[in-house]
Amino acid sequence: MDEKQRQVIRTALEKYEEDIKRTITRFPERKNVFYTASKAEVNRLYTPLDMQELDPLEDIGIPGSYPFTRGVQPNMYRGRLWTMRMYAGFATAEESNKRYKFLLEQGQSGLSVAFDLPTQIGYDSDHTLAEGEVGKVGVAIDSLKDMETLFDGIPLDKVSTSMTINAPASILLAMYIAVGEKQGVSKDKLRGTIQNDILKEYIARGTYIFPTAPSMRLITDIFAYCSKEVPSWNTISISGYHIREAGSTASQEVGFTLADGIAYVEAALEAGLDIDSFAPRLSFFFNAHNDLLEEVAKFRAARRLWARIMKERFGAKNPKSMMMKFHTQTGGSTLTAQQTENNIVRVAIQTLAAVLGGTQSLHTNSKDEALALPTEESVQTALRTQQIVAYESGVANTVDPLAGSYYIEAKTTEIENEAMDYIRRIDDMGGAPRAIDAGFIQREIMDAAYRYQIDIEKGENIVVGVNKYQVEEPSPSGLLRVDLSVGESQKEKLRILRAERDNEAVAAALEKLRLTCEGSENVMPVVIEAVKTYATLGEIADVMRDVFGEYQQSVII
Amino acid sequence: MEKPIRVLVAKPGLDGHDRGAKVIARALRDAGMEVIYTGLRQTPEQIVAAAIQEDVEVVAVSILSGAHATLLPKIRDLLNEEGAQDMLFVAGGVIPDEDITFLKEKGIAAVFTPGTATTEVVSFIQENVKK
Amino acid sequence: MANKTKAWKDRRRIAKMITTVENALPGHEKVLQDIYKKTGNAYIIGITGPPGAGKSSLTDALARAYIDMGKRVGVIAIDPTSPFSGGSILGDRIRMNELSTHPQMFIRSMGTRGQLGGLSAATHSAVMVLDACGADILFIETVGVGQSEVEIVKLADTVLMVMVPGLGDDIQTMKAGIMEIGDVFAVNKSDLPGADRTKLELKAMLSFLPPKEWRPPVCLVSATEKEGLEELMEAIDEHRTFQAEHGRLEQRRMRNAQEALLAILRDKMVERVTKDPRYEHLIEQIAEKEIDPYEAARQLMD
Numbered sequence: 001m002d003e004k005q006r007q008v009i010r011t012a013l014e015k016y017e018e019d020i021k022r023t024i025t026r027f028p029e030r031k032n033v034f035y036t037a038s039k040a041e042v043n044r045l046y047t048p049l050d051m052q053e054l055d056p057l058e059d060i061g062i063p064g065s066y067p068f069t070r071g072v073q074p075n076m077y078r079g080r081l082w083t084m085r086m087y088a089g090f091a092t093a094e095e096s097n098k099r100y101k102f103l104l105e106q107g108q109s110g111l112s113v114a115f116d117l118p119t120q121i122g123y124d125s126d127h128t129l130a131e132g133e134v135g136k137v138g139v140a141i142d143s144l145k146d147m148e149t150l151f152d153g154i155p156l157d158k159v160s161t162s163m164t165i166n167a168p169a170s171i172l173l174a175m176y177i178a179v180g181e182k183q184g185v186s187k188d189k190l191r192g193t194i195q196n197d198i199l200k201e202y203i204a205r206g207t208y209i210f211p212t213a214p215s216m217r218l219i220t221d222i223f224a225y226c227s228k229e230v231p232s233w234n235t236i237s238i239s240g241y242h243i244r245e246a247g248s249t250a251s252q253e254v255g256f257t258l259a260d261g262i263a264y265v266e267a268a269l270e271a272g273l274d275i276d277s278f279a280p281r282l283s284f285f286f287n288a289h290n291d292l293l294e295e296v297a298k299f300r301a302a303r304r305l306w307a308r309i310m311k312e313r314f315g316a317k318n319p320k321s322m323m324m325k326f327h328t329q330t331g332g333s334t335l336t337a338q339q340t341e342n343n344i345v346r347v348a349i350q351t352l353a354a355v356l357g358g359t360q361s362l363h364t365n366s367k368d369e370a371l372a373l374p375t376e377e378s379v380q381t382a383l384r385t386q387q388i389v390a391y392e393s394g395v396a397n398t399v400d401p402l403a404g405s406y407y408i409e410a411k412t413t414e415i416e417n418e419a420m421d422y423i424r425r426i427d428d429m430g431g432a433p434r435a436i437d438a439g440f441i442q443r444e445i446m447d448a449a450y451r452y453q454i455d456i457e458k459g460e461n462i463v464v465g466v467n468k469y470q471v472e473e474p475s476p477s478g479l480l481r482v483d484l485s486v487g488e489s490q491k492e493k494l495r496i497l498r499a500e501r502d503n504e505a506v507a508a509a510l511e512k513l514r515l516t517c518e519g520s521e522n523v524m525p526v527v528i529e530a531v532k533t534y535a536t537l538g539e540i541a542d543v544m545r546d547v548f549g550e551y552q553q554s555v556i557i
Numbered sequence: 558m559e560k561p562i563r564v565l566v567a568k569p570g571l572d573g574h575d576r577g578a579k580v581i582a583r584a585l586r587d588a589g590m591e592v593i594y595t596g597l598r599q600t601p602e603q604i605v606a607a608a609i610q611e612d613v614e615v616v617a618v619s620i621l622s623g624a625h626a627t628l629l630p631k632i633r634d635l636l637n638e639e640g641a642q643d644m645l646f647v648a649g650g651v652i653p654d655e656d657i658t659f660l661k662e663k664g665i666a667a668v669f670t671p672g673t674a675t676t677e678v679v680s681f682i683q684e685n686v687k688k
Numbered sequence: 689m690a691n692k693t694k695a696w697k698d699r700r701r702i703a704k705m706i707t708t709v710e711n712a713l714p715g716h717e718k719v720l721q722d723i724y725k726k727t728g729n730a731y732i733i734g735i736t737g738p739p740g741a742g743k744s745s746l747t748d749a750l751a752r753a754y755i756d757m758g759k760r761v762g763v764i765a766i767d768p769t770s771p772f773s774g775g776s777i778l779g780d781r782i783r784m785n786e787l788s789t790h791p792q793m794f795i796r797s798m799g800t801r802g803q804l805g806g807l808s809a810a811t812h813s814a815v816m817v818l819d820a821c822g823a824d825i826l827f828i829e830t831v832g833v834g835q836s837e838v839e840i841v842k843l844a845d846t847v848l849m850v851m852v853p854g855l856g857d858d859i860q861t862m863k864a865g866i867m868e869i870g871d872v873f874a875v876n877k878s879d880l881p882g883a884d885r886t887k888l889e890l891k892a893m894l895s896f897l898p899p900k901e902w903r904p905p906v907c908l909v910s911a912t913e914k915e916g917l918e919e920l921m922e923a924i925d926e927h928r929t930f931q932a933e934h935g936r937l938e939q940r941r942m943r944n945a946q947e948a949l950l951a952i953l954r955d956k957m958v959e960r961v962t963k964d965p966r967y968e969h970l971i972e973q974i975a976e977k978e979i980d981p982y983e984a985a986r987q988l989m990d
Contacts, residue, residue, distance in 0.1 A: 206573010
């Protein structure tokens with residue numbers, strides 16, 4: 001655009017603004033200021049002037065090429081649709097196994113395993129703190145036995161499996177490798193992801209075990225091991241999802257997640273790994289909220305910013321190292337307990353946001369999740385929502401269809417800049433782990449969360465069915481309930497396991513693990529050895545707790 | 558200055574989603590109350606020990622893991638054993654209606670589900686604290 | 689002794705007594721009168737320092753160590769109250785959750801403004817309750833930023849100042865008055881880079897203070913890694929011995945006694961004169977410049 005064209009547009013806009021002013025003195029607009037869901041101000045109108053600083057090639061670019069603003073593959077969903085991956089897991093390994101087989105039959109293309117909280121925090125089902133929690137929010141895994149049951153009849157070379165596991169990720173990955181071995185599937189054939197993102201646990205999700213330094217070491221050990229032995233495995237899913245659920249804004253979601261990503265890269269470089277040996281296996285995990293256009297811009301901004309960081313800051317050479325691949329889940333905190341049918345519509349909008357934003361895989365929440373774990377029927381509707389967007393909406397037929405929209409491009413740049421500001425501030429504090437210790441990240445998120453809540457209570461944010469258009473409704477029925485006997489049956493299984501296994505082999509493997517944890521060798525091979533002796537998750541985590549200590553939460557309110 | 562209402566805000570169980578607990582803690586503070594916050598992964602015994610030592614009028618817990626039916630009645634019972642029958646006990650979280658009836662029978666004074674305004678929690682406490 | 693063991697076990701009674709005295713509720717004088725002669729056994733350690741220094745973690749670590757020695761330990765953790773709402777969020781317990789169920793431990797949180805009659809008086813009253821009910825060691829933990837905190841830690845027999853590496857500039861800007869109240873210094877998070885430098889900087893700063901008989905030692909500790917705790921406890925012990933040998937504990941207790949008496953006298957006096965029928969009228973007269981406040985005070989005291 002040359003100066004003359006710009007001048008023409010400016011003149012036209014001036015006239016437009018004057019006309020509008022006259023109009024709104026008679027017919028005021030609905031609000032004085034309009035905001036996105038993240039409380040960023042939205043202009044009345046976006047024009048070519050809002051994207052005049054952008055270079056069509058360097059900033060927006062070509063899909064499949066640096067800086068990947070428009071997507072990581074050249075033809076995106078025209079080639080293959082995103083992976084429809086529903087997070088599921090309940091109670092026992094047997095039941096979860098049934099659910100996985102059901103989902104695979106329904107056309108789902110990848111598994112996503114939810115573990116119960118004791119498993120996520122490295123406690124066996126018979127631990128005191130596990131009381132009432134066994135099998136509640138996911139499947140209870142105490143030993144390799146449970147893992148064998150979980151994947152019974154599911155060939156591990158045919159599925160890709162995503163496991164939401166962080167602090168004890170090394171143990172669960174070891175069990176997965178061991179199950180593969182029993183099925184005759186070699187490690188290099190295994191495909192999947194472990195979440196393995198401890199920093200966001202400290203920030204937002206809370207299932208941490210060990211302090212920062214040993215946690216970072218476990219993560220880099222996994223990077224190093226997998227780059228040689230399990231090359232198709234995504235070794236980390238750096239997660240903004242939970243940061244957003246904790247109440248962050250869209251820009252904070254990007255800024256804090258990428259700051260975490262930078263910390264992992266730096267830890268790996270410090271451990272002596274080559275950037276291009278592990279960076280292609282880094283993946284991300286974001287949230288999709290209701291503000292459709294802001295969300296699309298967020299995904300595009302995150303991709304561009306990560307590509308730039310990897311290339312300019314870390315000197316990555318392989319374009320795959322610069323590609324941000326990500327999984328998306330629709331925003332759990334946007335679901336309402338009131339008029340739950342409305343949630344189907346919210347999830348549909350969020351699905352559109354994720355797809356228009358170029359996600360690689362997607363989990364859609366079910367309408368009843370503000371009340372309980374979803375029923376099979378509501379999970380099906382959630383999956384169907386993705387399928388309708390994929391096959392009926394037409395949005396998957398062309399690549400990055402919203403590119404070039406003045407608003408989308410301006411918003412993409414705005415989010416990128418705001419996220420970069422956060423990254424700079426975090427760098428100044430000495431990086432993400434220090435910023436978390438100091439409570440900076442948690443406090444920023446909490447401030448945003450509280451502001452949002454107050455805006456809802458003042459009626460400045462409208463949530464349909466909650467603070468507007470409420471109705472009297474009967475209490476919902478037919479919710480999924482987890483049988484309390486799960487805890488008992490897991491305890492019984494553990495008792496039998498401990499009686500039947502070769503306890504000397506277990507003790508020897510655990511002692512070897514202790515020595516390795518105390519030293520600096522990679523822990524993965526000894527963890528795999530230990531799980532094969534049927535040492536339990538809790539026993540292995542206890543050895544690590546003993547050597548590494550436990551993380552102390554900072555109180556940030 | 559009148560003595561502020563003291564509230565213990567705690568998260569029993571293992572779930573780490575503390576947004577709700579923290580938002581409530583802030584709202585109670587902004588309503589002039591003294592909030593003692595104990596953080597994640599609190600056992601019923603720890604919650605009760607804190608409530609007794611801090612001599613709070615209200616114990617407010619947030620739980621999203623689904624373990625409410627096990628943990629909440631246990632906290633109430635332990636409070637009663639310590640002679641704190643008069644402490645108001647409220648809970649918030651993802652808790653189905655049919656469980657709410659059960660919990661109320663067990664002495665949990667109120668259960669706040671997602672979408673509850675913080676002002677509602679504040680006024681419930683103000684109106685129900687034993688003076 | 690047996691009585692104290694029994695008193696210490698009744699958590700609810702201790703907690704209620706603290707509430708009563710902290711808020712000057714009806715009956716608080718009776719409570720303080722009843723316990724007064726039983727106080728004087730506990731050794732009081734004030735812990736203060738900038739936000740983020742890890743005071744609570746260090747308190748937790750020290751408390752554990754004293755508990756292991758068979759001591760009964762009380763903690764009074766003080767956090768600021770919001771000046772806007774009068775409410776507060778007290779979160780120091782979070783570091784001590786594991787100990788909170790321990791029979792030798794009693795933790796109480798206080799907001800800085802929730803008390804009638806001032807924070808210092810409220811804290812002192814709470815200290816007396818825990819002391820009388822059998823505490824051997826009492827920690828008063830507070831953020832070392834303001835004058836009121838300085839007043840509180842004056843109640844302590846030993847004041848432990850907690851610092852962390854990386855606050856270099858903050859040490860420079862910390863008021864000399866706050867530096868001066870430290871009897872023992874701990875550089876916490878000694879695993880962080882710069883811990884040794886912080887120690888040297890502190891020593892340099894302390895050497896600029898007016899010379900005293902007691903030279904505050906500077907210890908490197910890591911509360912989370914449980915490192916350096918023994919040395920720190922030795923330093924506290926040395927300070928205790930030093931004070932005992934030099935009659936300082938006596939002096940401090942005399943001063944506390946004097947301040948307590950003066951505070952009560954002030955309260956009583958204020959209470960009496962504000963009830964005087966002439967009080968309101970005299971205020972008007974002062975405002976109208978009919979008399980000066982000194983004259984009004986003289987009349988009320990007569």
